[in-house]
Amino acid sequence: MNGRVRALRRRSRCAPVIGLASALSMAFLLAAQEIAPLDRVRASFLLEFPEFVEWPSAAWQASRTFQLCTAAPNPVEGALQDLIGDAQVRGRAVILRRLQGSDDPTLCHLLFVPRSRTDQLDIVRRTHGRPVLTVGDGDEFLTHGGVIQLRVVEGRVRFAINVANADVNGIRLRSQLLALATSIEGDPR
Amino acid sequence: VKRWFDRLRIHQKLVVSALLITGVALGCATAGLGALEVWRYQDIARDDVEATAQMLGENVAAAVAFQDAAAATEILRSLRGRSRVTRACIFTTDGRLFASFEPHRACPAQPVNAGRFEGIAGVSTINRGGRSLGSVHVESSPGDIWERVLFTAVTGIAMWGIAAVVAYGLAQRVYRSTSEPLMKLAAFARDFGHESAPDPALIGAAPDEVGDLVVSFGDMVGRIRTIQAELARHAVQLQLVTDAMPALISYVGRDGRYRFVNRGYEEWFGHAQHTITGRTMHDVLGAAAFSRIQPYVASALEGHSVRYDAEVPYTAGTRYIHAEYVPDIRPDGYVDGFFALVTDITARRQAEEALREADRRKDEFLAILAHELRNPLAPIRTGLELLRRAGNQPETLDRVGSILERQVVHLTRLVDDLLDVSRITSGKIALRRRLCTLKDLVDRAVELRHC
DSSP states (O other): OHHHHHHHHHHHSOGGGHHHHHHHHHHHHHHTTTSOHHHHHHHHHHHHGGGGEEOOGGGGTSOSSEEEEESSOOHHHHHHHHHHTTOEETTEEEEEEEOOTTOOGGGOSEEEEOTTOTTHHHHHHHTTTSSOEEEEOSTTTTTTTOSEEEEEETTEEEEEEEHHHHHHHTOEEOHHHHHHOSEEESOOO | OHHHHHHSOHHHHHHHHHHHHHHHHHHHHHHHHHHHHHHHHHHHHHHHHHHHHHHHHHHSHHHHHTTOHHHHHHHHGGGGGOTTEEEEEEEETTSOEEEEEOSSSOOOSSOOOGGGSSSEEEEEEEEETTEEEEEEEEEEOOTTHHHHHHHHHHHHHHHHHHHHHHHHHHHHHHIIIIIHHHHHHHHHHHHHTTTSOOOTTTTTSOSSHHHHHHHHHHHHHHHHHHHHHHHHHHHHHHHHHHHHSSSEEEEEETTSBEEEEOHHHHHHHOSOHHHHTTSBHHHHHOHHHHHHHHHHHHHHHTTOOEEEEEEEEETTEEEEEEEEEEEEEOTTSOEEEEEEEEEEOHHHHHHHHHHHHHHHHHHHHHHHHHHHHHHHHHHHHHHHHHHHHHTTOHHHHHHHHHHHHHHHHHHHHHHHHHHHHHHHHTTOOOOOOOOOOHHHHHHHHHHHHHO
16 A cells, blocks of 8 residues: 555656655554555545546635545554555645544535444434535445445445435446445435 | 580579579579678677676676675576577686686687687676776677578578569560561571571581571571572573563553663664663654653553554654553553564655555556447547448448558557556566667657558
8 A cells, every 4th residue: 555655656746756745655664554455445435536536617616626534543644645646636725634522514625424423313414405525434325424434344334325314415426436335225226 | 514504595694694693693692792791790799798897897896806706606507598609708807717608619718819719709807996897798609690691591592583584474474575576587587488498608607596597587688689680690591581572572661761771762762772771762762752642641641552553753853653551450450661662664654655666557557458349449440340341342341441550559559558558567587787879769660650
């Protein structure tokens, strides 16, 4: 995983700064030693999902940056901090935010709800009908109104999708994403 | 090869040339078409492979992004229907083989340059949101390109075969229209020249029909030279023979000009022999002479043999001639000219004249002689009658006797003179010329008269 991140960075930068990039990545590696590989994968998935999702144009009126929110402290957050750097999502700078108790989740474009969050149902319901891509790793996340649920299948991170919830939130998921889902729920067909 | 080609007959050369030319032309055309075919095919195939790689790059982007190798492999397996695809490999940006489809060849563990792939390869990067996730390599075999090239080559060879048949037919036709008349000509020349020894310089000039023709014509030319030499010798002999003859011998063309004259002309008319040839009769003989013989010339040119004697007033002097004209008539009846044989009979004519004069004189002489011989006979006859009548009268006898004696002496002298003349004319008397006095001669004559 470390190699992949390094490679991504190398592509996005100019050749003269490769040395600097290498030094920075080494520093990141040292800092991220405690992060579990699966959490790194989850973090990278969170950064990949927006590429296969269409938000309504209204979603970008409040903010020109991409608001990536987490609903509770979790290990993925650390991995995200490592990965984001100056990376862009859909051509926008990524702002990583931790939602506190009463923060409005509808300002987020992507909301990660870790299983550690106890009132999952509540915070997901608050995004109901708003253009927020909710991603969680709780067992009942999809039934609580979530759009994408991260799972671990045979030691690999995979995901399931609830299309009906996405429709309710007014976001469209690309077929490529659907094709990779281990299961799709709420299929209107 | 050059020697072998030179030895061929002309129609064989034509066939070989046609085959070579069509072979080269078709070979070039086939090679060009084949190259074009390969180039176009490769172009199309490369476009196809590149499009496939691009399409796959888009399709597998999500699978690569979410590290779903199985999904990526499943997408790659959509290439099953494309038999020419030998392998399709997806590498991540960190150089790992992520997924592969390997119906014919295995993917390398590391991504390699497109050029390192055998056959036709297409590469597309997998982009997602402006970032590269990896690359898709698709390799396709040349497939049936060699079959197409082979087909083109076989087509070319088949066309060449057709061209060969056509070329052979044409060559046969050309042979019939060119070589056969050439060979007939050569055979004719050979027949004509068969007696002469072939020119060694011409033998082997060319080993084909042209060579035969050259040798045959060489023989013919040799034969013509021999004949020419013979003719020249004959002409010299003819000139020698005719020059030696004491007559004019010539050949006059239809245009009235001399084509041949012998030396007699030079002697008669004072012009050099060679200057007369080519000049007209009118010019050489003179207007007066020509107008005299012109009717005979016209008759000869009409095809009649003419023979005549005539007195001709040549500019160099009048001659009495005997001429014979023999017309030179071609088989088709056309009179080309005539041969003339002219002899000078002036001397003969003069001799004849002299003889005739001598004869006339002799007749006159005989008449006078008869008369002179007859004169004494009358007194003799009368004297004899007187003798018979006189009887024994002595004076009468004396008178008559002296008359008879005188007449007999006269007669005897006449006969003697005649004998003398005869002796003189037959050359039996040789006159001696010497000087003598007139007195002696007169005395001698008086004495002869009185006694």
